[in-house]
Amino acid sequence: MEVFDDPDAMRGWSRARLGSGATIALVPTMGALHAGHLTLVEEARRRATAVIVSIFVNPIQFDRASDFDRYPRATDDDLAACRAAGVDAVYAPAVATMYPPGFQTRVVPGALADSLEGGMRPGHFEGVTTVVTKLLAATVPDVAVFGQKDYQQLAIVRRMVADLDLGVAIIVVPTSREPDGLARSSRNVRLSPDERAAAVAIPDALQAAAGAYADGEREAARLRAIAADRIDREPRAKAEYVAVVDASTLEPLTTIDRPAVILTAVWVGDVRLIDNQLLG
Numbered sequence: 001m002e003v004f005d006d007p008d009a010m011r012g013w014s015r016a017r018l019g020s021g022a023t024i025a026l027v028p029t030m031g032a033l034h035a036g037h038l039t040l041v042e043e044a045r046r047r048a049t050a051v052i053v054s055i056f057v058n059p060i061q062f063d064r065a066s067d068f069d070r071y072p073r074a075t076d077d078d079l080a081a082c083r084a085a086g087v088d089a090v091y092a093p094a095v096a097t098m099y100p101p102g103f104q105t106r107v108v109p110g111a112l113a114d115s116l117e118g119g120m121r122p123g124h125f126e127g128v129t130t131v132v133t134k135l136l137a138a139t140v141p142d143v144a145v146f147g148q149k150d151y152q153q154l155a156i157v158r159r160m161v162a163d164l165d166l167g168v169a170i171i172v173v174p175t176s177r178e179p180d181g182l183a184r185s186s187r188n189v190r191l192s193p194d195e196r197a198a199a200v201a202i203p204d205a206l207q208a209a210a211g212a213y214a215d216g217e218r219e220a221a222r223l224r225a226i227a228a229d230r231i232d233r234e235p236r237a238k239a240e241y242v243a244v245v246d247a248s249t250l251e252p253l254t255t256i257d258r259p260a261v262i263l264t265a266v267w268v269g270d271v272r273l274i275d276n277q278l279l280g
Contacts, residue, residue: 001083003090007138010091014052014140023048025171026141028132031055031092032072033081036147036176036184041085043173044145052139053082055092060099060106061127067272072186091139098134106130107164112156112250116243116263117274128153129160136161136168143169147176149183151263151276155250175275177203183275195269198236202266205230205242206277209262213279220244220253223262223279231266240265240272247278256280 004010014024025048027040037053044051055078062068075092082090106126109118113125136144146154158170176184181203182196191199205227212226224242231239245252247259256279263276 001079001087001089003079003092005091005093005097007093007097007134010052010089010138011140013089017050018140022050023143024050024052024139024141026135026139026144026168027051027053028135028144028146029053029055029078030057030071030186031078032074032186032189033078034184034186034188036149038081038085039176040145040147040173041082041087043171044143045086047143047145047171048141050088051086052089052091052141053087054135054139055090056098056131056135058098058127058131059095060130061124063121063124070190072189091135093138098131107133107160109156109160110163112152112159115250115252116241116245117152117265120240120265125153125156129156132157133160133164133166136166141168143171145171145173147173149175149185149275151261152250155248181207183273185273187271187273190271191268195236195271198234199266199268199273201231201234201237202264202268202273202275205264206262206275209244210277210279213256218256220256220260223256227262227264231264236268238267240267244279247280 025044027044029037057071059068107129109125109129118125161168180200182199208230209223209227223244228242231237242264244262247261260279261276265274
């Protein structure tokens with residue numbers, strides 16, 4: 001496995017392999033790799049002959065400096081995990097490499113970024129679209145593999161790739177979960193034992209809403225209320241939002257008459273967790 005911290009060197013490696021007939025899959029990450037990331041690597045291996053994992057904690061997508069500072073970093077462990085998973089190359093640039101003095105160009109997303117996470121975290125998705133564009137430019141992949149947990153981010157990246165003719169296939173892998181249903185996240189390590197137990201209210205809430213949908217409930221307000229009630233019954237959890245939206249446009253729905261998704265962001269202690277569940 002080769003490790004690169006320079007975009008030109010990374011791009012040269014990729015172009016050499018593409019020139020020899022290889023196909024390349026990128027798995028973008030912010031490090032602190034867990035089993036969920038490794039499921040993305042497994043899918044990448046099925047989709048291409050060479051796999052790149054990028055590791056970069058992106059400062060411009062954090063709306064709170066303290067959250068960026070506390071984001072878990074475990075570079076040695078991450079590299080060991082990548083080697084064990086058969087990753088061919090890791091791209092791990094420094095912040096100064098990604099955003100050198102004089103850097104001023106950003107990729108601005110459209111209406112998909114205005115609500116939900118975009119409304120709660122100003123500038124977040126502009127940071128995401130900018131860094132993803134730079135990662136794609138450095139790694140030159142045929143496909144990029146993302147998890148479903150960051151549903152809005154996924155929708156925005158798909159739109160960006162299509163709008164800018166980037167020529168990369170975006171592959172989605174279902175959310176990887178712990179045995180009790182909690183979505184795997186690098187932030188989970190910051191939960192105390194009591195908070196970790198409380199966090200199960202999040203998948204429980206989404207499953208309760210999905211169960212009501214399966215039983216015939218189609219009113220979005222009712223499904224939101226079912227999920228919100230389950231979260232509210234956990235004193236350590238505080239919902240920032242619960243939303244039922246069109247699965248493609250992310251527009252709020254009143255009645256579910258098309259593919260939809262229920263999304264939530266929940267504070268458990270001082271850790272903010274997001275999750276979602278497809279409906280229909």
